[in-house]
Amino acid sequence: MNTTNAMDELVAGYRRFHETGYAAEHERWASLKEGQSPRTMVISCSDSRVDPAQIFDVSPGELFVVRNVAALAPPYETSPGQHGVSAALEFAVQFLKVEQVVVMGHGMCGGCQAALTRDLHGNALGEGGFVANWVHMLDDARDPIAEEMGTTGRDAERAMELAAVKVSIANLRSFPYVKEKEAAGELAVRGAYFAITDGILYLLDEDSGEFRPAAD
Incomplete structure (x- = not known):
């Protein structure tokens, strides 16, 4: 190399x-x-094909972004450890006072595929174990998908990708300050999904639970 x-x-x-x-x-x-004063925090995947700044066509300073495998937000925890996503969320919401947090999943997501197939389950750290441990938080959402649709094929993968966005949104709302600010109308938590194959951005309609094209 x-x-x-x-x-x-x-x-x-x-x-x-x-x-x-x-x-x-x-x-x-x-x-x-x-200093910075972004109005939006985006939690997105580390995948090289889905750069939030490029997709949303924004200028420098407009987005506060944290990226990780499968665009996941963990639930609120107080256990010792290095909570990178939680620290970024805390900084964005409590200090930068962002108006919204957007979880943006995407098509052809390797992290969601790993959660669905569990191919990395049991692997040693450094050989897929870190990834397996991280996407473990999708297990509850994964099981009904696997039972109904199997663990391979684009339909099952897309279902897993969309479900992962909803899991992260639920996890965000487990943070006390997120829940409080959302109830007070000071913060919005939203879901989005970018389809790589056709470049369409979908937004989650929480009333129906469906993802609809942003252009509609």
Whole structure:
């Protein structure tokens, strides 16, 4: 593996950004040195194909983003440990005072596929074990899907991907300050799903439980 070439590609991209993107947004970058005030937090997948800033076509400073395998938000916990997503959520909601938290799942998600098939179940850490432990939080949502649709095939995978968004939303609402702010009308928690194959963004209608195209 030629890692030097990979880094060279990044540096070349940075140069293009500095000459074009940074220059075009120079005033905005200058204002951002004073701090940030995004209105939206996005919890999305680490997948290289689903960059929230690109999908939502936003300028620097508009989104506070945390990305992880399968775009998961864990439930509220007070146990010792390193709670990265919870720390980001706390910072966004309590300190940045974002107006909404959007969980954005996506099509062809490897993390959701791992949750569905359980192919990594029992693997050692460093060999899939970390992934298996992380997507374990989808087990309750996974079981009825697997029973009805099996564990392979695009229909079952999509069902798992959509269910994962709903699991994360429920987990977000287990955080006391999220629940309080949402009840007070100070915060909205929303679900979204980006279909890679056709580029369509779907938004969750919580009244019906269905995901509908954002353009409708």
